[in-house]
Amino acid sequence: MRPSVYPRSLVFHSCTINPPLALAPMVGLSHSALRLLILELGGIGLFFSEMLSVGRLPTENEKISPFLCRTPEENPFFYQIFVCPGQDLLPAIARLHTLNAQGIDLNLGCPAPALRKVGAGSFMTPELVRTTVAAIRSATSLPISAKIRLGKTLDEKSLVSFCKMLEDEGIDLLTVHGRLHGEKFCRKARWDWIGKVKKVLNIPVLANGGIFTVEDARQCLAISGADGLMLGRGAAIRPWIFADIAHSLYGLAKPERRSFSEIYFRFIALLEERFTPERRLGRLKQFSHYYAENFAFGHHLSSGVQNAKTLEEAGAIAAAFFEKAEG
Ligand SMILES: Cc1cc2nc3c(=O)[nH]c(=O)nc-3n(C[C@H](O)[C@H](O)[C@H](O)COP(=O)(O)O)c2cc1C
Missing domain, CATH: 3.20.20.70 (Aldolase class I)
Structure with a gap:
C-alpha cells in the first residue's frame, strides 16, 4: 500500500x-x-x-x-x-x-x-x-x-x-x-x-x-x-x-482495469440479477446517458439505447457501439 x-x-x-x-x-x-x-x-x-x-x-x-x-x-x-x-x-x-x-x-x-x-x-x-x-x-x-x-x-x-x-x-x-x-x-x-x-x-x-x-x-x-x-x-x-x-x-491498491464494454455488460447482468424485467430497461437508459460521456461519439450509444424497446435490443446496440469504439 x-x-x-x-x-x-x-x-x-x-x-x-x-x-x-x-x-x-x-x-x-x-x-x-x-x-x-x-x-x-x-x-x-x-x-x-x-x-x-x-x-x-x-x-x-x-x-x-x-x-x-x-x-x-x-x-x-x-x-x-x-x-x-x-x-x-x-x-x-x-x-x-x-x-x-x-x-x-x-x-x-x-x-x-x-x-x-x-x-x-x-x-x-x-x-x-x-x-x-x-x-x-x-x-x-x-x-x-x-x-x-x-x-x-x-x-x-x-x-x-x-x-x-x-x-x-x-x-x-x-x-x-x-x-x-x-x-x-x-x-x-x-x-x-x-x-x-x-x-x-x-x-x-x-x-x-x-x-x-x-x-x-x-x-x-x-x-x-x-x-x-x-x-x-x-x-x-x-x-x-x-x-x-x-x-x-x-493509498489503496491500484485497481485492475476492465474494459468499458466489460463494465457496461456487467451492469446489465446486475440489472438482470437485481430487478424484475420491467424495471431493467429504464435504468439501463438512465445509466447509459451518463456512461456515454466516456466517448467522443457517445451520443450514438445513449441515443441508440434510448430508442431500444427491449433490454436485448439495447444490449445489441451497445455491443455494436463498443466493437467500433474499442476496436
Ligand atoms: C439523476 C439524479 C438524481 C438525483 N437524485 C437525488 C436524490 O434522490 N437526493 C438528493 O439529495 N440528491 C439527488 N441528486 C443530486 C446528487 O445527489 C448530487 O448532489 C448532484 O448530482 C451533484 O453531485 P455530482 O456533481 O457529483 O453529480 C440527484 C442528481 C441526479 C443527477
Missing part, C-alpha cells in the same frame, strides 16, 4: 467510513445494481439510497421494491428520506431499523418540482427542518446525516447558522452540495463555500458537486478541507472513479 495523502478512515458516531468516499443519492441511478458494480470495482466507503418518501416507506415491500432492494454487501448504507410538513416520521424510522440501516440521511437540498409541490427537500422551512431533525434524533440512535445546498443566495452568516443548528439538533454528518438552490449542474460547484461550513462545524463534512476525476477530487479536498467526498454523476460516468481516487489519495 502507498501512503495516504488524507486520513483513510472517517470515524463518527457508530460508523467507520473507509475510505471517506460516498455514492450520492440519485433517483434512478443509486440502486442496487450500480452499487454492486461500484463495490466490485472498489474504493467505495459509504452508500446513500435514492430519496425515499417517509409516507411510502412503511408499506414498501423490500423484496420487490426497486428502491429498497439491497444485498448485505451494500454496506455501510444510509437511507435518504424526504419529509413533508405534518408527516409522522416514526413508522418510517421504525422501518429503517428493520432494514438494517447504518444511518438515516435527511434530504434538505433537492430543488425538484416534485418536492416543491409537497414542501420537502430544499422547500422545508428552517423551523420545520429543526423540528424534523429533533424528531428523528429522538426516534433513533443511528447516525443521522443531512444533505444540503448552499442556500437560496450566497449568505455566509445564514448558511453557517443553519448548519450549526443542524449540528446542535443532533446531525452527525453533513454533506454540502456546493451550489445554490436554483443553480443548474452546468455551473461550477463552489468548493470554497463548502470550506466555510467545514471550518465552523465539529461534525464531519462531505463535499459534493462536480467531482469527475481524481484531479477534481484532489482539488475539492484541498479547497474545501472536507473530511470526505460524495460523488453523483461522476460515479455513473465512471463507476471505477472511487477506486482511482482511493488509490491516488488514500
Whole structure:
C-alpha cells in the first residue's frame, strides 16, 4: 500500500467510513445494481439510497421494491428520506431499523418540482427542518446525516447558522452540495463555500458537486478541507472513479482495469440479477446517458439505447457501439 495523502478512515458516531468516499443519492441511478458494480470495482466507503418518501416507506415491500432492494454487501448504507410538513416520521424510522440501516440521511437540498409541490427537500422551512431533525434524533440512535445546498443566495452568516443548528439538533454528518438552490449542474460547484461550513462545524463534512476525476477530487479536498467526498454523476460516468481516487489519495491498491464494454455488460447482468424485467430497461437508459460521456461519439450509444424497446435490443446496440469504439 502507498501512503495516504488524507486520513483513510472517517470515524463518527457508530460508523467507520473507509475510505471517506460516498455514492450520492440519485433517483434512478443509486440502486442496487450500480452499487454492486461500484463495490466490485472498489474504493467505495459509504452508500446513500435514492430519496425515499417517509409516507411510502412503511408499506414498501423490500423484496420487490426497486428502491429498497439491497444485498448485505451494500454496506455501510444510509437511507435518504424526504419529509413533508405534518408527516409522522416514526413508522418510517421504525422501518429503517428493520432494514438494517447504518444511518438515516435527511434530504434538505433537492430543488425538484416534485418536492416543491409537497414542501420537502430544499422547500422545508428552517423551523420545520429543526423540528424534523429533533424528531428523528429522538426516534433513533443511528447516525443521522443531512444533505444540503448552499442556500437560496450566497449568505455566509445564514448558511453557517443553519448548519450549526443542524449540528446542535443532533446531525452527525453533513454533506454540502456546493451550489445554490436554483443553480443548474452546468455551473461550477463552489468548493470554497463548502470550506466555510467545514471550518465552523465539529461534525464531519462531505463535499459534493462536480467531482469527475481524481484531479477534481484532489482539488475539492484541498479547497474545501472536507473530511470526505460524495460523488453523483461522476460515479455513473465512471463507476471505477472511487477506486482511482482511493488509490491516488488514500493509498489503496491500484485497481485492475476492465474494459468499458466489460463494465457496461456487467451492469446489465446486475440489472438482470437485481430487478424484475420491467424495471431493467429504464435504468439501463438512465445509466447509459451518463456512461456515454466516456466517448467522443457517445451520443450514438445513449441515443441508440434510448430508442431500444427491449433490454436485448439495447444490449445489441451497445455491443455494436463498443466493437467500433474499442476496436
Ligand atoms: C439523476 C439524479 C438524481 C438525483 N437524485 C437525488 C436524490 O434522490 N437526493 C438528493 O439529495 N440528491 C439527488 N441528486 C443530486 C446528487 O445527489 C448530487 O448532489 C448532484 O448530482 C451533484 O453531485 P455530482 O456533481 O457529483 O453529480 C440527484 C442528481 C441526479 C443527477
